[in-house]
Amino acid sequence: MTDVVLSCTKISKAFGALQASKDVSLDLQAGEIHALIGPNGAGKSTLIRQISGAMKPDRGTVHFLGHDVTRLSAIERARLGLGRSFQISSVIPDFTVLQNVALAVLGDEGNSFHFFRDLLKGRPTVERAETCIARVGLEDRRAVRAADLAHGERRRLEIATALALEPRAFLLDEPMAGMGAEGASEMTRLLDTLRHEAPILLIEHDMDAVFALANRISVLVYGEIIATGTSDEIRSNAEVRRAYLGEEETA
Numbered sequence: 001m002t003d004v005v006l007s008c009t010k011i012s013k014a015f016g017a018l019q020a021s022k023d024v025s026l027d028l029q030a031g032e033i034h035a036l037i038g039p040n041g042a043g044k045s046t047l048i049r050q051i052s053g054a055m056k057p058d059r060g061t062v063h064f065l066g067h068d069v070t071r072l073s074a075i076e077r078a079r080l081g082l083g084r085s086f087q088i089s090s091v092i093p094d095f096t097v098l099q100n101v102a103l104a105v106l107g108d109e110g111n112s113f114h115f116f117r118d119l120l121k122g123r124p125t126v127e128r129a130e131t132c133i134a135r136v137g138l139e140d141r142r143a144v145r146a147a148d149l150a151h152g153e154r155r156r157l158e159i160a161t162a163l164a165l166e167p168r169a170f171l172l173d174e175p176m177a178g179m180g181a182e183g184a185s186e187m188t189r190l191l192d193t194l195r196h197e198a199p200i201l202l203i204e205h206d207m208d209a210v211f212a213l214a215n216r217i218s219v220l221v222y223g224e225i226i227a228t229g230t231s232d233e234i235r236s237n238a239e240v241r242r243a244y245l246g247e248e249e250t251a
């Protein structure tokens with residue numbers, strides 16, 4: 001029996017005449033990385049936003065850990081353990097690495113941010129934040145302001161803030177965007193280990209990373225999933241090559 005952590009069923013979303021999601025169904029199973037790939041404008045971010053709760057679908061349902069979360073807000077889904085990291089950074093630039101992650105830990109504990117300064121002196125918060133920081137390999141950078149981090153380090157900080165919420169699943173939207181080869185391979189190594197803590201639904205344009213990491217890949221074209229399979233199955237799928245991979249190779 002497969003252990004489905006997250007699923008969406010027949011999700012549809014239109015922006016005026018544009019059908020950005022068309023009856024999309026997919027699931028995320030324990031221990032896996034399920035990559036969502038497709039050309040620019042295919043509807044990947046729109047789909048992940050509906051799964052996270054940032055946007056309401058016109059039709060369809062989202063289930064997470066056995067709950068129907070379709071009507072829950074993004075914050076309520078995050079509290080259930082849906083961890084997110086987006087194309088646009090959510091970290092506070094003037095806060096240090098430690099302060100950013102501690103803030104996320106406090107948010108998870110349901111504390112009012114008025115008490116942030118006092119609580120930051122408390123060991124449990126700091127210890128938990130430091131565990132998350134070490135998990136992404138930023139322990140030597142804990143006192144550095146987020147604004148002063150290199151791009152790849154900032155992406156890892158975002159993952160640390162997501163880890164602070166003790167997620168049961170991750171939604172990651174282009175964690176390797178804008179990274180050089182070294183940053184991308186560090187992120188690849190990190191995601192490879194993270195999947196064992198919580199499965200990852202991954203949007204990523206870096207095909208080397210996707211093919212190296214993904215247990216399963218779904219290909220979205222014009223808002224529709226045209227194929228789901230292993231790396232080998234997707235690489236050799238004629239329709240996928242025509243609609244997406246062939247186009248990338250000749251670009």
Ligand SMILES: Nc1ncnc2c1ncn2[C@@H]1O[C@H](COP(=O)(O)OP(=O)(O)OP(=O)(O)O)[C@@H](O)[C@H]1O
Binds near residue numbers: 015020038040041045
């Ligand atoms: N809020 C919105 N209002 C109107 N149209 C939108 C909105 N959000 C997205 N779209 C459109 O929906 C389509 C899908 O966009 P989306 O950002 O989901 O694609 P994507 O696959 O994530 O693209 P990329 O790979 O470039 O990030 C695009 O045509 C986009 O212009």
